[in-house]
Amino acid sequence: MSGFEREPGLDMVPSYEAPIQYPTLDALQARLGEIFSERDRVYFDERYARIRLFENGVADLFDGLRRSQEAEDFEIPCARVVARIFCIANSFERLSVANGMMEKFPIKGCAYCGASPCVCAGNRGEVQLATQNEIQQNWSLRQWQRHLDNLYGEPNRARGIWFATTRLAVETNELVAAEDNIRLMTIEEAKRAYEHELADGLAWTVAIANILGVDLQKATEDRFGNGCNSCGSVPCQCLRHNMQQVKFG
Ligand SMILES: [Zn+2]
Numbered sequence: 153m154s155g156f157e158r159e160p161g162l163d164m165v166p167s168y169e170a171p172i173q174y175p176t177l178d179a180l181q182a183r184l185g186e187i188f189s190e191r192d193r194v195y196f197d198e199r200y201a202r203i204r205l206f207e208n209g210v211a212d213l214f215d216g217l218r219r220s221q222e223a224e225d226f227e228i229p230c231a232r233v234v235a236r237i238f239c240i241a242n243s244f245e246r247l248s249v250a251n252g253m254m255e256k257f258p259i260k261g262c263a264y265c266g267a268s269p270c271v272c273a274g275n276r277g278e279v280q281l282a283t284q285n286e287i288q289q290n291w292s293l294r295q296w297q298r299h300l301d302n303l304y305g306e307p308n309r310a311r312g313i314w315f316a317t318t319r320l321a322v323e324t325n326e327l328v329a330a331e332d333n334i335r336l337m338t339i340e341e342a343k344r345a346y347e348h349e350l351a352d353g354l355a356w357t358v359a360i361a362n363i364l365g366v367d368l369q370k371a372t373e374d375r376f377g378n379g380c381n382s383c384g385s386v387p388c389q390c391l392r393h394n395m396q397q398v399k400f401g
């Protein structure tokens with residue numbers, strides 16, 4: 153349904169349908185930083201405002217899903233959510249969403265039940281954080297999308313698009329909770345907490361893309377590969393983001 157081949161394992165080699173500009177998740181995060189960090193520092197100096205922007209993108213997904221569940225209608229809304237996850241990440245210096253992804257979504261299987269594909273969906277115990285590794289460090293967003301489809305595609309498709317989108321909304325609450333408690337954390341602890349929460353947010357965004365059949369790498373590069381989607385500049389020269397919801401249809 154999603155069009156992604158299932159070939160789990162350490163030697164997972166991507167068969168790209170199209171060449172990609174940003175070959176790792178870190179490179180994509182850096183690219184979004186290059187375009188938007190300056191603007192975000194000026195207009196979104198408080199992290200709550202960035203979380204609010206992310207929340208706004210999630211609300212757009214809910215709104216869009218009432219009208220359509222066609223992949224082509226969700227390329228831009230999904231790309232915006234990815235960009236807003238990186239917008240939060242880039243409020244820290246050197247916070248890598250890929251680090252959180254590696255710890256929560258290891259190659260060998262689900263970080264909760266250990267199985268690949270996961271067999272514990274919806275019935276999770278304690279997470280076993282994995283170690284960061286060179287293989288996943290070099291994965292593109294597209295490889296992460298395929299990996300997560302191998303692990304969780306089937307249970308996620310069974311539970312449906314509304315479940316996945318609701319779980320993404322829950323992640324916005326967890327980010328707010330992390331920010332509420334940030335004064336009780338060291339900078340290192342805060343970065344760790346955010347790496348894990350943002351990885352969860354990205355994973356649910358990927359889950360949504362997998363259910364709808366959106367190629368997230370292509371969608372994100374189509375949107376941001378040539379600079380800001382609005383002004384075309386790097387760095388972006390736009391005014392403050394419009395926080396109104398996008399209109400679908
Ligand atoms: Zn599992």
Ligand SMILES: [Zn+2]
Pocket residue numbers: 380381382383384385388389390
């Ligand atoms: Zn711009």
